[in-house]
Amino acid sequence: MKITTARVIVCSPGRNFVTLKIETDQGVYGIGDATLNGRELSVVTYLEEHVIPCLIGRDPQRIEDIWQFLYRGSYWRRGPVQMSAVSAVDTALWDIKAKMAGMPLYQLLGGRSRERVLVYGHANGETLEDTVEAVGHYIDMGYKAIRAQSGIPGIEKAYGIARGTMHYEPADAALPTETVWDTSKYLRFAPKLFEALRKEFGDEPELLHDVHHRLTPNEAAQLGKALEPCRLFWMEDPTPAENQQAFRLIRERTTTPIAVGEIFHTIWDAKELIENQLVDYVRTTVLRAGGITHLRRIADLASLYQVRTGSHGATDLSPVTMGAALHFDTWVPNFGIQEYMRHSDETDAVFPHDYRFEKGFLLCGETPGHGVDVDEKLVAQYPYKPAQLPVARLEDGTIWNW
Ligand SMILES: O=C(O)[C@@H](O)[C@@H](O)[C@H](O)[C@H](O)CO
């Protein structure tokens, strides 16, 4: 069996997506997601100039060998551009293998570990009251777990505040939008939000919160401690994880569960955090860390330390990533939760898929492969639009973590 062609498909049905389609001499093809939000075209070039020429003529069944070839063979290993490209290839090859076997992907991975995949939705509001209302809306839709992000009094345009209630798109302009951040206002406000949510909705719903790398370890410990009575499912990315040891300080001071990893690219980014049990959930997904092949290694390491998965699932990861992630989640023994930020109707139409939402859970389909395709005719209606992620500044103008 041979790879005959591989093509990169760029489209913008509401937001930009980069998709890889690998075709074979047996008529079977596979689809992978290579979207790197705000830096999309760098991955397009990496794939077109450096990866695709190496794929033509290769046996697509040799997934492991192709992974090693692309990872080790580049010499310049790791990083978001390379690993998004490797992820797309790997996802497409698993799609091909599963289609050849006539099985849904989760069967090839080892079969079903659960009937359905618990997901959390995104409730956002400009004020505390709006956010409480938005959480109520998700509860009404059947969600069991909800992430709450709110505007903060005195801060204009902080992270995570959606324009509508259902869709949030941070990459909103061709040049980065500048947002403002103030840690002390945030630290005073966040516990009030979660106290109000518990008061309104009681103990039952799982509540999550994304700190988006904004705090120092000490501030993160203060927040975790203040949120303990509100019993969060997790506090996400409380501080940047470049220094993995920074999490020791947070861990020693609070029992609020911690999730990290949406910007990790390999097992090395997560290794110390996992081995020292400094986090509870690892959020790395299929698209960011080398596809199914490498994510499986991260999950296996995590399972030795009772760390569970909590895959990133924002809308900049296309339905292709969501489909593959759901097969992974259906199999992986140490599953925790899956993020599910709904795609727009245009996006869903461009990427026909067989997964579905039911009462707070997602269910992957039974179609052979990962169950997601790309409609190449529709794609032509949505050309690429430059869009970058925002930057954050403190009130005095200092650049901060976004
Ligand atoms: O947890 C999340 O979903 C966020 O951190 C993302 O929305 C993130 O900001 C985007 O994926 C960036 O592209």
Ligand SMILES: [Mg+2]
């Ligand atoms: Mg996040």
